[in-house]
Amino acid sequence: MSPDLHHLSGAYAVDALDRAERESFEHHLSVCDACRAEVAELSDAAHSLAVLGEATPPASLRTSVLAGIAQVRPLPPLVTDSSLVSAADDPSTPVAPVVPLFRRASTWLAAAAAAAAIAVGGIAWSPWSGDAPTLSAVQQVERADDAATVTSHKGAVTATLAYSRRLDRSAITVAGMPPAPDGKTYQLWYVGSDEVARSAGFLTAGADGHGEAVLEGGIDGASAVGVTVEPTGGSQAPTTDPIMVMAVA
Numbered sequence: 001m002s003p004d005l006h007h008l009s010g011a012y013a014v015d016a017l018d019r020a021e022r023e024s025f026e027h028h029l030s031v032c033d034a035c036r037a038e039v040a041e042l043s044d045a046a047h048s049l050a051v052l053g054e055a056t057p058p059a060s061l062r063t064s065v066l067a068g069i070a071q072v073r074p075l076p077p078l079v080t081d082s083s084l085v086s087a088a089d090d091p092s093t094p095v096a097p098v099v100p101l102f103r104r105a106s107t108w109l110a111a112a113a114a115a116a117a118i119a120v121g122g123i124a125w126s127p128w129s130g131d132a133p134t135l136s137a138v139q140q141v142e143r144a145d146d147a148a149t150v151t152s153h154k155g156a157v158t159a160t161l162a163y164s165r166r167l168d169r170s171a172i173t174v175a176g177m178p179p180a181p182d183g184k185t186y187q188l189w190y191v192g193s194d195e196v197a198r199s200a201g202f203l204t205a206g207a208d209g210h211g212e213a214v215l216e217g218g219i220d221g222a223s224a225v226g227v228t229v230e231p232t233g234g235s236q237a238p239t240t241d242p243i244m245v246m247a248v249a
Contacts, residue, residue, distance in 0.1 A: 009035050013042035137214045138162075141171040150246040156209075161225050161246045168218035170200075170225060170248070177205040180229060187230040188215050189238060190222035191245075197238055203227060222248060 005028040011017050012025050029036050135143065142149075144164035151160045156176040163170035172188065180186050188200040201216035215225065226242040 006032070006035060009038040010042055013039050013045075138171040138173065138212050141167060141169050141214060148249065150248060152244055152246050154244060157244065159227070159244045159246065161248070163219050163248055165219070168220050169214060170219045170222075171212065171214045172203060172225065172227075173212040174203065174205060174210065174244075176209045177211060178209065179205050179207065183232055184229050185232050185234060186211075186243075187228055187234050187238075188213065189226045189228065189242075190215065190217065190219065191224040191226055192221050193223045197226070199234060199236070200225070202234060219248065224248060 005025055008017060008021065008025045012022065017025060025035075029039065141147065141164055142162040144167050146166045147162055147164050149160055149162045151158065153159075157174060158176055159172060159174045161170060161172050177186075186203040186205065188203055189197040190200045191197045198217065201213060203211050203213045205211040219225075224245055224247050226238075226246075227244040228238045228240045228242050230239060
């Protein structure tokens with residue numbers, strides 16, 4: 001017999017031989033005590049590995065993964081103006097100042113009050129139901145156990161804000177919103193009860209009118225979230241009246 005047949009024990013044990021190889025090796029087994037013993041050992045090992053794959057994950061796995069999700073921080077958008085980088089991304093850079101809205105304050109607060117009357121609802125979804133895929137940053141906010149939503153309509157545009165006080169995060173999704181004009185961008189803002197706005201990142205609407213974003217920074221202290229049209233790269237304070245405002249409880 002060819003000495004190469006001795007090397008087929010492992011492949012035979014896991015049923016990885018073709019028909020001709022299997023027939024040759026089985027004939028070899030009938031006359032080779034060493035290979036019979038090796039095949040028996042390897043078959044037992046393969047069976048043991050298969051049993052390991054059937055083990056039920058410990059209950060602590062769900063808790064640890066959920067706790068980890070709460071710690072995940074999505075990557076910030078790329079900016080070309082270094083003055084727009086927040087202290088959270090670069091501790092050596094001072095935090096951009098928050099600026100009162102002055103003459104625009106009444107517009108924001110009135111719109112926020114109207115938005116609050118439209119819809120405020122709680123949501124409680126479990127990301128562990130069924131075979132759920134890995135959650136995006138937006139889905140993590142939407143499916144938090146204390147998540148709440150606010151929906152606002154303006155013309156053909158519908159905006160929904162989901163937020164979680166436990167995660168201290170919020171996310172916005174829009175439909176029917178046209179892409180920002182050339183040289184402009186949609187900028188997101190947190191507005192506090194003191195009528196001060198702080199930048200919360202940017203929102204991009206696709207050609208189909210849909211867009212979504214996780215707001216930068218925490219929602220703590222905010223009483224409303226708004227969207228304005230600003231020059232590309234963003235502004236340190238709103239320069240236009242808001243096109244969308246949603247109050248948060």
